[in-house]
Amino acid sequence: MPEYHVVADRAEFESAARTLASGTGPVAVDVERASGFRYSQRAYLVQVYRRDAGAFLFDPPAIGDMGALQDAIGDEQWILHAASQDLPSLRELDLNPPSIFDTELAARLLGHERVGLGAVVEDTLGITLAKAHSAADWSTRPLPQPWLEYAALDVLHLVDVFEALSAELDAQHKTDIAAQEFEAVRTRPDKPPREEPWRRLSGLHTVRGRRALAVARALWQAREDFARAEDTAPGRLVPDRALVAAILADPKSKHDLSRVKEFTGRASRTQLDRWWAAIEAGRAETSLPPDRVPSDGLPPVRAWADRNPEADARLKAAKPRVDEVARELVMPVENLLTPDTLRRVAWAPRVPIDEASIAADLAAHGARPWQITATAPVIAAAFVESVQPTGDDAGDVS
Template structure:
């Protein structure tokens, strides 16, 4: 047996591709477009441009209420880069019309499109570089990571989580924003080529269209149940306190246009619900309520606690919350329906194997929720054609159903035989 290779003077070390940092946009940082006259000029420039258009949007998540867009960046051959401020220009429909029939290139389009729709910007076609990276089996799919791997360029992301509602926007932030769209068109070209080579171009087209045409999510039932740590509250009275505090916080956050967590952290809500304070003094003695800003509003928060404490038992919310229309948690399947549990185990093995074979993440090969639904309530008969139809009805893309229907049907048959 040859001796192990060690890294030393004579050892060969594979060359690591150098990453070239991007520090300045090719044409410099353009001025912010914040007047109707400047927007009209941008509209004409982008109407006259050629090829796809790179689009990005910046929000103020963690700072402001909701997911409003505070900057729109675009770049197109022949038009250059534009940074548009949607605060004084909330209707960008003219810009969208100038791009009719043009492919929009975005990274993680599902995050940006809802906010862009609020500005009346709706694409006719989309290329999502994040989804493309997922379908190509890349381990890291953030924009900076994909740009480094595919183009060998270093894209700094230190301003990704800043407060984009700040006005005026600092020059460094605008430079960052311009660079984000600087690379998208080149990235789209290379990822498109790789998808063609991998035989996944049609898969990508279907995924991109699903993102483009996705309908807004319906309002959540009992959105307050998303409080972090709510599961630690074991009785209805404490859950009621958490609900009242959440409702008051949400109204206050909306009124002040602040992120709810900046008005009152989830940890404070759960602490008050767990303690059930019966006096203002007991509330402010809790550590999450000891800060100056929280103490200043202590009477307001205590009023919510009092409302919950005064509710009759019949008005208390359930501890667990209403059941959705989906199957129960898989951990209970073995007791409730052993056959369904066997189908799920077999199906997961099949999907994992196919994902590895085709170098696609499991969740992109087939949505986990859809897999659970089909395993819990399979079609009858459970042949390939019936499974294929059930997957399409459940929201799978044709390429997904084509790839997994027959193996799933075989897995169901094996589980039934076992």
């Protein structure tokens, strides 16, 4: 295994970009973050490989402007594994692929049982990759050589995997399907921020009362502000369960808070003034959060029989039909059509119910053309049949 190093110098970066520009074929790209260690989801390492150019490991925080890399490879197809995880971090660096090939998504569409990078490399090329450093803190500097070898291996084989999976897609007549899915991933906008992200606190369901929820909100915000300032993952400062424990303990003083054994975390005591101030602010809040927030989500499926029996019948009729199409196509049903999309169409389809109206509903919910072609006919037929009277309902006797 050759010895790798991180490109952090501007002159070396621009030289590497010129080398990549002179390479041939598509470009393999991967990103390493420091999730669970740092506050942000920024890229701390970008790995790039191209035939006739080699592999390069770039340090974005040190380099700064990555425009030379975009200029070098911005007209080529980029090969990524689980692209939806890496594209937001790449966009943050103004690195934008004109088209992508997602090796994980391709493996799913092909019906592979294992779709992790190591498994896909092994299944297609017979090469075993060690995944020992997947959860490492990639903001560490300097990065140890074993970590750099691991990072390089994430891109070194991707072009060969791309060629193998492309041949499989062609053999299964799924090349166009894959192209539509890749483009949907590439152009999908980043998720907007949640309106009330503090409600994602693990264990919040145990907190009762609007005043206590106001305290939870204030503690969450205080932790968020401190984590951002420290560039540290919030849970490493004070875990969710510790915040909830402090709320449930309802301490009467800062001293009482310090005695809550479950209030743990490396900043739980060193920042005690911060947390006590947040508790007091939450208790003094005049605008209290509601116990529950309205949701535009559908009711749980188990409640459909009572809430909307016609929709329940439609869903029960259509689901096995869609499952059967997925089996025929040899792919997971969620890649053929997400369960949420089927549920939304079943809940309130446009009328009259026919193939054209179902196709329009599917398109409105983001289904791709190939998905609509594969599923609209069977969904429409199932919906229509779900309202047909049975023999007993029609008064048949025999």
